[in-house]
Structures are given as structure tokens and as C-alpha cells.
Amino acid sequence: EAITVQELANRMAERGADLVKALFKMGMPTTMNEFIDQDTAELLVTEFGHIIKRVSDSDVEIGIEGEADADEHLKPRPPVVTIMGHVDHGKTSLLDALRGTDVVKGEAGGITQHMGAYQVTLKSGDKISFLDTPGHEAFTEMRARGAQATDIVVLVVAADDGIKPQTIEAINHVKAAGVPMIVAINKMDKNGADANRVRTELLQHDIQVEEMGGDVQDVEVSALKKTGLDELTEKILLQAEIMELKANPDRMAEGIVVEAKLDKGRGPLATVLVKRGTLRAGDIFVVGVEWGKVRALVNDKGQTIKEAGPSMPVEVLGLSGVPQSGDILSVVENEARAREVADYRQQVALTKRTTAAPASLESMFAGLAEKKAMEFPVVVKADVHGSTEAIVSALNKLSTDEIKVRVLHSGVGAITESDVTLARASGAVIIGFNVRANAKAREAAHAGAVPLKYYDIIYDLIDEVKAGMAGKLGPEY
Numbered sequence: 001e002a003i004t005v006q007e008l009a010n011r012m013a014e015r016g017a018d019l020v021k022a023l024f025k026m027g028m029p030t031t032m033n034e035f036i037d038q039d040t041a042e043l044l045v046t047e048f049g050h051i052i053k054r055v056s057d058s059d060v061e062i063g064i065e066g067e068a069d070a071d072e073h074l075k076p077r078p079p080v081v082t083i084m085g086h087v088d089h090g091k092t093s094l095l096d097a098l099r100g101t102d103v104v105k106g107e108a109g110g111i112t113q114h115m116g117a118y119q120v121t122l123k124s125g126d127k128i129s130f131l132d133t134p135g136h137e138a139f140t141e142m143r144a145r146g147a148q149a150t151d152i153v154v155l156v157v158a159a160d161d162g163i164k165p166q167t168i169e170a171i172n173h174v175k176a177a178g179v180p181m182i183v184a185i186n187k188m189d190k191n192g193a194d195a196n197r198v199r200t201e202l203l204q205h206d207i208q209v210e211e212m213g214g215d216v217q218d219v220e221v222s223a224l225k226k227t228g229l230d231e232l233t234e235k236i237l238l239q240a241e242i243m244e245l246k247a248n249p250d251r252m253a254e255g256i257v258v259e260a261k262l263d264k265g266r267g268p269l270a271t272v273l274v275k276r277g278t279l280r281a282g283d284i285f286v287v288g289v290e291w292g293k294v295r296a297l298v299n300d301k302g303q304t305i306k307e308a309g310p311s312m313p314v315e316v317l318g319l320s321g322v323p324q325s326g327d328i329l330s331v332v333e334n335e336a337r338a339r340e341v342a343d344y345r346q347q348v349a350l351t352k353r354t355t356a357a358p359a360s361l362e363s364m365f366a367g368l369a370e371k372k373a374m375e376f377p378v379v380v381k382a383d384v385h386g387s388t389e390a391i392v393s394a395l396n397k398l399s400t401d402e403i404k405v406r407v408l409h410s411g412v413g414a415i416t417e418s419d420v421t422l423a424r425a426s427g428a429v430i431i432g433f434n435v436r437a438n439a440k441a442r443e444a445a446h447a448g449a450v451p452l453k454y455y456d457i458i459y460d461l462i463d464e465v466k467a468g469m470a471g472k473l474g475p476e477y
């Protein structure tokens with residue numbers, strides 16, 4: 001991972017010029033916008049006397065911890081599934097129906113509590129965890145924050161309605177994340193349900209289900225009549241098996257916050273999906289800019305439990321404050337360490353807030369050239385469908401052997417927060433043709449340093465992208 005001198009300076013809360021000076025002294029003349037590699041960055045951090053603090057994989061700070069687990073420590077873990085699809089196609093109903101397949105009942109006839117995630121144990125004894133945050137925005141927002149919680153996406157498509165705009169959005173978000181998908185063709189009980197029409201429509205979006213000769217699994221279900229659920233869970237487990245999902249349960253726990261709130265009686269609460277290790281009562285942890293000591297762990301059936309292993313969602317009590325969803329929880333050795341890291345992160349968060357500026361197209365190209373990245377990711381929004389198609393096709397033609405334009409998503413209408421989240425998670429530029437970003441999207445773009453480019457002439461748009469690509473890739477000889 002390369003980083004510019006200026007970015008590093010921001011993270012260290014130092015002046016960029018001082019870093020340049022230090023690099024010069026170390027025999028590495030450079031400028032603020034130049035990229036430096038991790039070793040050099042680490043050297044600088046040490047030089048400036050910062051304690052290297054990286055307590056989780058997702059910490060961008062350069063560091064020494066958060067290393068991968070050795071193979072021999074890895075044990076199989078249950079898959080984590082997110083359900084996505086168009087509004088009213090049955091995401092919530094399917095989640096509820098799947099929850100009903102759980103053979104382990106909670107107390108008092110199975111009182112379940114809402115906490116943003118739950119785990120079912122099937123008749124076979126296999127477990128599957130579900131994230132109860134349907135919608136591609138939450139999914140991509142987490143990814144943008146470096147927390148990939150989902151292993152498998154179940155895409156729900158109503159058999160009587162077919163592919164709709166949000167289905168396409170979900171498909172594009174899932175593709176950009178590189179997460180495997182299983183298609184659940186829902187509402188098969190309804191008159192006018194036509195599963196084959198859904199399969200055919202999916203082809204237009206490059207999703208080939210098995211019956212169409214592809215490798216995406218699909219299953220016909222009815223969330224209402226509870227049919228096809230066993231087949232769906234079987235396919236989820238099959239996909240999980242192919243993926244060989246594993247984690248080390250015997251280490252200090254690390255997890256992702258999927259939901260957090262302030263409870264009147266119980267204080268700050270966070271639902272944490274354990275990624276690796278085992279979380280236990282009494283553990284001391286940092287989570288985002290907060291820290292705490294596990295006072296109690298509560299499962300999705302409202303029961304207090306002693307520990308939670310990989311892929312298990314659990315409610316954690318004992319936090320100093322309310323973290324954000326997408327924050328990483330990491331258990332640390334002691335309270336002093338927890339406070340130190342939380343303080344440091346608070347400082348970093350403050351500096352970031354005051355220095356984040358949208359990246360320019362030029363600096364994006366500079367970054368690409370330095371990192372020798374071969375892709376130029378874009379999100380395209382336009383006022384009419386015809387323009388979207390024309391732009392996407394023209395952009396695709398700009399791809400060369402050295403650099404490929406990759407259209408993550410294209411659509412009609414104003415640039416929304418969802419577009420910005422997707423662009424941010426993938427380091428993409430957003431191109432608006434005769435459309436603009438709404439206020440929320442503009443704010444999000446600014447905060448996330450996502451470049452927004454507006455055009456009203458296709459020729460200008462193509463020309464600018466082309467010039468940027470050619471210029472930064474160097475002249476041809």
C-alpha cells in the first residue's frame with residue numbers, strides 16, 4: 001500500500017514539509033505529493049517518534065500487529081450472509097423465514113431480540129450468520145471503511161416483478177466487492193411468478209445462473225409459504241465450503257461492529273460480528289475511537305453467554321461510548337493500551353476531518369501511475385438512459401493494454417449517497433452527465449475525498465478522461 005507524504009503527514013498530525021525534510025536527510029529527496037512505500041513510511045513514523053500502533057488488519061496506520069494467522073491455527077467458521085435486493089421483493093420476509101429454520105430456541109419460547117445480526121443452527125448442526133442490515137448501502141459503507149463483514153450475498157428477486165433498479169444497484173455493489181452471490185427467486189407462490197424470466201433478465205447484467213450455463217447458484221423460494229428454504233441454506237453452505245472459510249479461534253478477538261446504540265438502561269451497546277479469535281467477558285478492547293471492558297455478552301436470543309467465537313454475532317456491553325457500524329473491535333492486552341490507542345485514533349480522526357479534500361482527477365491518475373494500477377474505476381450517472389449507454393460504451397473504448405476503464409455502476413438520475421459510497425469503497429471517480437449530486441451526496445463526496453466531475457458534452461467528458469490517462473501513463477515510443 002503506497003501513501004503520499006502529505007497523507008502520511010496528515011495521519012501523523014505532522015507538517016508535510018517536515019516529512020519532506022526528514023526524507024531529504026535520509027537521502028530520499030521527494031515532494032509532498034509523491035508516493036512512498038510502507039517501509040519508508042514506517043521509517044518516517046519511527047523517525048518522528050510516533051509509537052507504531054496498528055491493532056487490527058483494517059487499521060491503515062503502519063504497524064506491527066494485525067498479522068495473519070498461521071494456517072495450522074485456522075479452523076472452519078460459519079459463513080456470514082447478507083440479503084440484498086429491490087424494495088418489497090421480500091428481503092425482510094426471507095430473513096424472518098430463515099430465522100425460523102433455527103433449531104436452537106431461545107428462552108421463553110424463543111424471544112428474539114433485534115440486534116442487526118443473528119445466527120441460525122440448522123438441523124444438520126451447521127451454522128449460518130445473517131446480517132440483518134439489508135441494502136447495498138450498509139454493505140458498501142462497511143467496505144468503504146475497510147470492514148468486509150459479508151462472505152456471501154443472497155440476492156432476492158421477486159419472481160412476479162423481475163429485475164428492478166435496486167436489483168441492478170445491488171448486483172453492481174456486490175460485483176465491485178468481489179463477493180459471491182446466490183440468487184433467491186422469491187414469491188414463487190404468486191400468480192404470474194416466472195423464474196425463467198428472472199434468469200433471462202439476469203443474463204443482461206452478466207449474471208449467469210447454473211441453469212443458464214453459468215456458475216451462480218439460484219433457488220426458487222417463497223418467504224411467505226416458507227418453501228425452498230432448506231435448498232437455499234444448503235446452497236449457502238455449499239458456497240461456504242467452496243470458499244473454505246476459516247479463522248483462528250484461539251487468539252485475542254477481532255470483530256466488526258454491525259450496529260451500535262445508546263441504551264437507556266444498559267449504556268452504549270454494540271453488536272459485534274467476531275471475525276477471528278474468541279471474545280470473552282472481561283476482555284479489554286478498543287473499538288473505533290472508543291474502548292471498553294466486556295461487562296456482558298448477549299446472543300441474538302437474549303441469553304447472556306460467556307464467549308463468542310468466529311462468525312458469531314454478539315451484543316457487547318461495557319463500552320466507553322457508542323462506536324460506528326463498520327468500526328473494528330480489537331481485544332488488547334490491558335487498559336493502558338486500550339486508552340492509548342483510542343486516544344491516538346481520536347487524534348487521527350480529528351486531523352482527517354480537517355484535512356480531507358476531494359481528490360482531483362489529476363491526482364487520481366498520479367496515484368494510478370505510481371501504484372501501477374491497471375484499472376480506472378468510474379461510476380456514471382446521466383439524465384437519460386441513452387446518454388448513460390453512450391458514455392459507458394465510449395469510456396470502455398478508452399481502455400488500453402496498460403489501463404482499463406472499469407464502470408462499477410451506471411444509471412439514470414442524480415448522484416446519490418449510494419453512488420458515493422460505492423465510489424469511495426473502490427477508489428472511483430463519479431461522472432455526472434447533465435445531472436448533479438444531491439446535497440447529501442455532495443457532503444459525503446467531500447468527506448470521503450471522492451472526485452465528482454460534471455459534464456454536459458460527451459466529447460468533453462471523454463476527452464478529459466483520455467487526456468488524463470494518456471498524460472499520466474507517459475508518452476508512447
Ligand code: GDP
Nearest residue numbers: 087088089090091092093186187190222223224
Ligand atoms: P423488503 O422490502 O425487500 O424487505 O420486502 P418485504 O419482506 O417487506 O416484503 C414486501 C411484501 O412482499 C410484503 O407484503 C410481504 O408480505 C410480501 N412477500 C414477501 N415474500 C413473499 C412471498 O414469498 N410470497 C408472497 N406472496 N408475498 C411475499
